[in-house]
Amino acid sequence: MTPERNQRIRAALAHRQVDLAVCLDRVHKTHNLSAIIRTAEAVGVHHVHAVWMDQQSGLRKGTSMGTHNWMQIHDHPHIEDAIDTLRAEGKQVLISHMSDKAVDFREVDYTRPTAIIMSQERLGACEEAIAAADQQIVVPMAGMVESLNVSVATAIVLYEAQRQRQLAACTSRIIFPSRKSSACCF
């Protein structure tokens, strides 16, 4: 292992957000899974919980640009099991869902231990998950379309969490002096 790679691994470990998690409820499109896993890793989230659409689903090698080497994926048979696990870890459980009860995602305190449930691309959040979650959140939209892509919405929420934690000094400044990262690609 080169010294540079060793340094990167140490820095990534130092910036892990052990009390922030993503929970995917039946999200199944490969490009969405890939983008979500990469974004989670980019903000130091190394634990992703998931309920899969079927046995053939799940994260396959190559889905996430090698990120699976650094992530822990926790499979659950049902969303209630995932929520029970997350709550037992002391996390507030948020769910992205359009309703009159939902609050703007920026109004939530992400410096608390937090899990964010993102649901299936077409079907959206299921009743069981909505009932079990602590808070429904929405990303505000000003246009004519009804929804954002699920990986886009996940990223917007995760980077808000990162912003709040950075401000609260829960994290140090997470851009590496020797390794600014491109904002785009793939």
Next chain:
Amino acid sequence: MTPERNQRIRAALAHRQVDLAVCLDRVHKTHNLSAIIRTAEAVGVHHVHAVWMDQQSGLRKGTSMGTHNWMQIHDHPHIEDAIDTLRAEGKQVLISHMSDKAVDFREVDYTRPTAIIMSQERLGACEEAIAAADQQIVVPMAGMVESLNVSVATAIVLYEAQRQRQLAACTSRIIFPSRKSSACCF
């Protein structure tokens, strides 16, 4: 047209960000184009400039969940033409690109007239665009992967622009009281 739809159209028009634009330089994957166009529309950006990979590229019907009905796509033969156009409109031209000259995307003032260049998924920003842009920006990353998905990165930057403009009262609160929007889908 129903009164509700009429109201939505009026609200969307009222929240247009006429001095904020996205410029896509050879971005070509359909799911990325779809997600970017939908996100742009969600923050009131109705002008997308684009240089396409080839003549077969471009936005096809169905790519963006009907959003193409509300967007104006401006095609350019070369990125320099796009940048000339954007600068002639008085916009600062930002480009997402990893380099020592790049600044954290949150350090930029998006309340100014602004265009954001996002580049091809694999190749990244070209030399001509980097040279012609006013400022290089990056989204900070704390993990082991090198980059974010291009639609994810675009969304993170656009929602930072929306946040700043909302704070600066350039926009009113852009969540519709009668129509909170789901954070996810498709």
